[in-house]
Amino acid sequence: MAQFPDELLNGYRNFMNGRYVEESDRYQSLAKEGQKPKAMVVACCDSRAAPETIFDCGPGELFVVRNVANLVPPYEPDGNYHSTSAALEFAVQGLKIRDIVVMGHGRCGGISAALAPSSEPLSPGDFIGKWMGMLDGPAEQIRSAGILTAAERQRALERVSVRNSLQNLRTFPCVKILEDAGKMRLHGAWFDISTGELWIMDSASGDFIRPKF
Amino acid sequence: MAQFPDELLNGYRNFMNGRYVEESDRYQSLAKEGQKPKAMVVACCDSRAAPETIFDCGPGELFVVRNVANLVPPYEPDGNYHSTSAALEFAVQGLKIRDIVVMGHGRCGGISAALAPSSEPLSPGDFIGKWMGMLDGPAEQIRSAGILTAAERQRALERVSVRNSLQNLRTFPCVKILEDAGKMRLHGAWFDISTGELWIMDSASGDFIRPKF
Amino acid sequence: MAQFPDELLNGYRNFMNGRYVEESDRYQSLAKEGQKPKAMVVACCDSRAAPETIFDCGPGELFVVRNVANLVPPYEPDGNYHSTSAALEFAVQGLKIRDIVVMGHGRCGGISAALAPSSEPLSPGDFIGKWMGMLDGPAEQIRSAGILTAAERQRALERVSVRNSLQNLRTFPCVKILEDAGKMRLHGAWFDISTGELWIMDSASGDFIRPKF
Amino acid sequence: MAQFPDELLNGYRNFMNGRYVEESDRYQSLAKEGQKPKAMVVACCDSRAAPETIFDCGPGELFVVRNVANLVPPYEPDGNYHSTSAALEFAVQGLKIRDIVVMGHGRCGGISAALAPSSEPLSPGDFIGKWMGMLDGPAEQIRSAGILTAAERQRALERVSVRNSLQNLRTFPCVKILEDAGKMRLHGAWFDISTGELWIMDSASGDFIRPKF
Numbered sequence: 001m002a003q004f005p006d007e008l009l010n011g012y013r014n015f016m017n018g019r020y021v022e023e024s025d026r027y028q029s030l031a032k033e034g035q036k037p038k039a040m041v042v043a044c045c046d047s048r049a050a051p052e053t054i055f056d057c058g059p060g061e062l063f064v065v066r067n068v069a070n071l072v073p074p075y076e077p078d079g080n081y082h083s084t085s086a087a088l089e090f091a092v093q094g095l096k097i098r099d100i101v102v103m104g105h106g107r108c109g110g111i112s113a114a115l116a117p118s119s120e121p122l123s124p125g126d127f128i129g130k131w132m133g134m135l136d137g138p139a140e141q142i143r144s145a146g147i148l149t150a151a152e153r154q155r156a157l158e159r160v161s162v163r164n165s166l167q168n169l170r171t172f173p174c175v176k177i178l179e180d181a182g183k184m185r186l187h188g189a190w191f192d193i194s195t196g197e198l199w200i201m202d203s204a205s206g207d208f209i210r211p212k213f
Numbered sequence: 214m215a216q217f218p219d220e221l222l223n224g225y226r227n228f229m230n231g232r233y234v235e236e237s238d239r240y241q242s243l244a245k246e247g248q249k250p251k252a253m254v255v256a257c258c259d260s261r262a263a264p265e266t267i268f269d270c271g272p273g274e275l276f277v278v279r280n281v282a283n284l285v286p287p288y289e290p291d292g293n294y295h296s297t298s299a300a301l302e303f304a305v306q307g308l309k310i311r312d313i314v315v316m317g318h319g320r321c322g323g324i325s326a327a328l329a330p331s332s333e334p335l336s337p338g339d340f341i342g343k344w345m346g347m348l349d350g351p352a353e354q355i356r357s358a359g360i361l362t363a364a365e366r367q368r369a370l371e372r373v374s375v376r377n378s379l380q381n382l383r384t385f386p387c388v389k390i391l392e393d394a395g396k397m398r399l400h401g402a403w404f405d406i407s408t409g410e411l412w413i414m415d416s417a418s419g420d421f422i423r424p425k426f
Numbered sequence: 427m428a429q430f431p432d433e434l435l436n437g438y439r440n441f442m443n444g445r446y447v448e449e450s451d452r453y454q455s456l457a458k459e460g461q462k463p464k465a466m467v468v469a470c471c472d473s474r475a476a477p478e479t480i481f482d483c484g485p486g487e488l489f490v491v492r493n494v495a496n497l498v499p500p501y502e503p504d505g506n507y508h509s510t511s512a513a514l515e516f517a518v519q520g521l522k523i524r525d526i527v528v529m530g531h532g533r534c535g536g537i538s539a540a541l542a543p544s545s546e547p548l549s550p551g552d553f554i555g556k557w558m559g560m561l562d563g564p565a566e567q568i569r570s571a572g573i574l575t576a577a578e579r580q581r582a583l584e585r586v587s588v589r590n591s592l593q594n595l596r597t598f599p600c601v602k603i604l605e606d607a608g609k610m611r612l613h614g615a616w617f618d619i620s621t622g623e624l625w626i627m628d629s630a631s632g633d634f635i636r637p638k639f
Numbered sequence: 640m641a642q643f644p645d646e647l648l649n650g651y652r653n654f655m656n657g658r659y660v661e662e663s664d665r666y667q668s669l670a671k672e673g674q675k676p677k678a679m680v681v682a683c684c685d686s687r688a689a690p691e692t693i694f695d696c697g698p699g700e701l702f703v704v705r706n707v708a709n710l711v712p713p714y715e716p717d718g719n720y721h722s723t724s725a726a727l728e729f730a731v732q733g734l735k736i737r738d739i740v741v742m743g744h745g746r747c748g749g750i751s752a753a754l755a756p757s758s759e760p761l762s763p764g765d766f767i768g769k770w771m772g773m774l775d776g777p778a779e780q781i782r783s784a785g786i787l788t789a790a791e792r793q794r795a796l797e798r799v800s801v802r803n804s805l806q807n808l809r810t811f812p813c814v815k816i817l818e819d820a821g822k823m824r825l826h827g828a829w830f831d832i833s834t835g836e837l838w839i840m841d842s843a844s845g846d847f848i849r850p851k852f
Contacts, residue, residue, distance in 0.1 A: 003398070004400050004413045005252055005312050005314075005398075005400070007251055007252075007274075008251075008252060008268045008314065009424055011267075011268035011269035012267060012268055012269070012424075015266065015267055015268065015269045015409075016409055018269070019266065019269070020409040024409065027261070027406060027407060028408075030261050030406060031261070031320055032407070034320070035259060035261055037260035038218065038220055038221075039218055039220075045253075045276050045277055045278050045300045045303070045304070046248060046276070047248045047250035047272065047273050047275050047276045047277070048240070048243050048244070050263070050265045050272070050275075052263045052265055053228065053232065053271075054224075054228055055221045055225055056224035056225070056227040056231070057221075057224055058266075059260065059261045059406075060261050061220075061260055062260050062263075063259070064263065065279055065280065066277050066278055066279040066300075067278065067296040067297070067299070067300060068299045073294050077337070077338040077339075080293055080343070081286050081343060081344055081347060082340050082343065083280040083281070083344065084280075084296055085338065085344075086280070086281045086323075086341045086343070086344035086345075087258050087279075089336050089338065089340040089341050090281050090322060090323070090335065091258075092336075093335035093336050094335055094341075095322075101217075101218075101221065106244065107244055107247070109303060109308075110303070122302050122303065122306035122307055123302050123305075123306050123387055124290070125298065126302075127295050127301070127302040128299045128302050128303055130292060130293070130294060130295065130299070131294055131295065131296065131298075131299035132299075133294075134294060141570065141571045141572065141573045142571060142573070142574075144567065144570055145568060145571045145582070146567065147563075147567045147568070147586050148586065149589075149631055149632040149633050150631070151633040152582065152633065156574060156578065156582070159578070160574065172338075173337075174336055185216070185218075187218070189217070192244075193240060193243060193244040194240060194241050194244030195240075195241075196228075196229055196237065200217045205575055205576070205577060207577040211217065211225075430839045430850065431677065431678055431738050431740075431824075431826070433677055433700075434696075434740065435850055437693075437694035437695035437696055438694055438695065438850075440695040441693055441695045441835075444695070445692065445695070453832060454833050454834075456687050456832060457687070457745065457746055457831075457832040458833070460746070461685060461686045461687055463686035464646055464647075465644055465646075465647060466684075471679075471702050471704050471729070471730070472674060472702070473674045473698065473699050473700055473701050473702045473703070474666070474669050474674055474699050476689070476698070476701075478689045478691055479658065479697075479698065480650075480654055481647045481650035481651055481654065482650035482653040482654045482657070483647075483650055485686065485687045485689070485692065485832075486686045486687050488686050489684050489685070490684055490686070490689065490705050491706065492703050492704055492705040492726075493704065493706075493722040493723070493725070493726060494722070494725045494729050497722075499720050501764065503763070503765075505769065506719055507712050507721075507769060507770055507773060508766050508770060509706040509710075509712075509722040509723055509770065510706075510722055511766040511770075512707045512749075512771075513705075513706060513707050515762050515764065515765075516684070516748060516749065516767055517684070518762075519761035519762050520748060520761055521748075525644050527643075527647065533670055533673070535729060535733060535734075548729065548732035548733055549812075549813055550716070551716040551724065551728065551811075552728075553716075553724040553728040554728050554729055554733075556719070556720060556721065557720055557724075557725035558725075560720060598764075599762075599763075599764075600762055611642070611644075613643050613644070619670040619698075620666060621666075621667075622654075622655055622663065626643045637648055637651075
């Protein structure tokens with residue numbers, strides 16, 4: 001039988017003896033009154049890009065979706081399971097969250113895969129290939145710019161992908177209506193794993209710039 | 214144009230002036246050498262149940278999928294986008310992760326929705342309704358147990374759902390093969406938001422128990 | 427008759443009363459013994475990107491070519507005037523300089539022009555159009571990546587252009603021979619006018635990274 | 640792989656810790672609003688004659704072309720690359736600069752080469768020989784004046800060359816038209832590396848005189 005990983009149990013003990021002690025009131029209040037997160041973040045599964053760490057957020061502050069390459073698929077009201085769309089609906093309609101951040105990051109494995117479509121799929125089901133297929137058009141454009149280095153193509157698509165997800169967010173009627181009414185704000189961000197830099201997307205131009213403090 | 218939320222920017226500044234200072238070498242090394250997370254965690258989007266917080270994990274330690282109610286759908290090798298399956302493929306085949314934790318939690322909004330299927334959908338697309346439809350069978354069973362309190366039914370389905378996701382994980386050939394070969398371990402856990410208690414699933418019985426330290 | 431600009435005369439007076447006083451010995455020695463600059467820099471004419479300022483260099487330290495967009499044309503041993511090739515020959519063969527830096531910069535007007543080739547030429551002679559024509563191939567590739575923002579395309583071509591010039595440098599037999607023999611080093615750099623950041627090109631990958639101090 | 644020269648990196652650090660700190664607002668404003676340099680200077684690549692140093696100019700003040708011996712070729716609207724003509728077009732038509740300074744200097748290596756045409760070319764391509772060929776007529780005249788010392792011939796051709804470039808500037812229609820209309824001013828100057836003296840060309844006579852303060 002599988003033994004729960006010791007490292008995780010040790011980590012949990014640290015949590016209980018440390019952070020939870022200080023924040024037990026907050027946890028109890030959050031349990032009683034429900035969550036009221038200040039923002040929804042669509043982030044990547046990557047172990048180096050946890051939103052709570054990067055934004056130094058405590059319990060109750062961020063509603064977080066994490067999938068490979070922090071993608072938001074377009075609105076597709078069919079009968080299938082839509083993980084990200086369900087989270088979006090819950091955040092916007094259920095929790096009334098009005099700030100949504102799509103946060104990409106450097107060295108994203110999903111983006112790498114999108115840029116190397118002809119490589120062998122990781123498994124016969126090729127779920128990564130299909131999932132990243134959402135970026136087929138943009139990836140093709142970036143691949144054609146062979147004059148860019150591999151790293152430059154990677155970073156370019158990481159940022160294009162954030163803009164693409166923001167556009168897909170706007171295909172959801174509730175998002176579109178709320179944003180047009182000035183009641184919802186969509187944000188793009190990109191985190192540099194190596195340097196810790198956070199780049200914020202300028203919503204007018206789509207460019208990513210480093211915020212000044 | 215949308216202004217990036219001040220609270221997040223302030224949080225990021227705390228991160229850069231605090232944690233990042235201590236861990237910059239680690240971030241740089243993780244960027245250079247790639248991530249080698251010790252486990253994959255399938256967790257809920259809920260703002261009160263961030264795995265990195267609960268397991269006190271630093272950068273590079275956990276590969277994290279977060280969707281509503283921490284569900285893993287069954288293996289469906291069709292042409293659709295499968296967010297969670299893509300993440301699983303990346304974790305198992307790409308990163309060679311061998312411990313997967315499905316972590317549920319108390320007061321889960323998705324589970325509440327599954328237990329109240331006839332309520333008004335949150336939006337016309339009813340993405341939550343469809344997503345939680347993955348639990349239709351178990352939810353129907355729990356609802357029929359009218360003798361349980363609402364809170365008991367909720368907690369029951371939260372735990373049933375973890376077991377259900379673990380079973381779905383085993384429908385993926387790579388998981389099944391590796392687990393049967395003794396090379397992969399699947400784990401269940403449930404976090405009590407109010408008390409901070411972590412309950413671990415006994416893999417033989419499927420019961421949830423509190424670990425002793 | 428044209429009066430020499432007062433601002434320049436005032437600036438020169440500042441120089442004579444300030445820097446020259448401190449460095450008169452150095453100037454006299456440089457006049458007597460000739461220049462032995464440590465590096466050649468190919469930079470842009472842009473008033474915001476003077477190499478001596480950015481590298482804090484004094485008299486005698488940098489041999490500097492400045493043309494629009496800091497381009498190096500390929501080796502063309504014909505009968506025409508070749509401003510940049512002449513400077514290169516003088517630096518390498520005459521002064522025995524062994525480090526050559528091609529330094530691009532942000533918001534480069536020449537690069538902007540290369541990305542907008544169909545716009546009206548600045549004059550009937552269209553010298554900018556012809557000069558930037560050296561980048562026609564790369565510019566076409568970058569323009570095709572319409573998914574990038576205008577600023578992203580601009581920065582991409584600014585960096586591609588540095589790599590292009592470095593490649594053109596290697597078409598000069600003397601550069602090729604010396605570099606192959608390990609006696610010459612070619613470097614790329616890119617200066618961000620707005621933030622003052624200097625990005626250095628990694629010679630292996632061609633990527634631009636910020637140096638650590 | 641080539642390591643970026645330490646001396647330049649150290650210089651850049653001095654810049655960032657020194658001058659940039661004081662002028663960061665100016666750099667940011669120049670990036671945002673574009674450059675509006677007060678003059679264009681055609682100067683030599685020589686490491687001892689940087690215009691920004693001699694005129695004590697800060698970022699954004701001088702648009703600078705630097706080639707061997709600060710030459711301006713005549714107007715040649717053919718299909719070739721014309722580095723200096725492109726810069727001139729950009730300065731006059733793009734930036735609307737109305738003061739152009741051609742600045743020669745003492746001990747100029749290019750002028751020396753022009754005065755010793757029968758010496759061995761620096762390389763088989765003989766780019767210096769061809770570039771300085773622009774001065775063939777004047778150089779021949781000066782060489783014939785065998786009564787002058789070598790240093791006198793050198794200084795004479797350095798100044799003749801400035802006048803020659805000013806005449807070539809006037810072969811560009813835009814320069815001619817603007818100057819005739821009183822909207823553009825052309826200036827000559829000559830810098831003595833050894834003593835720091837700046838000599839200004841009297842535009843009526845073509846003589847070089849030391850300005851009085």
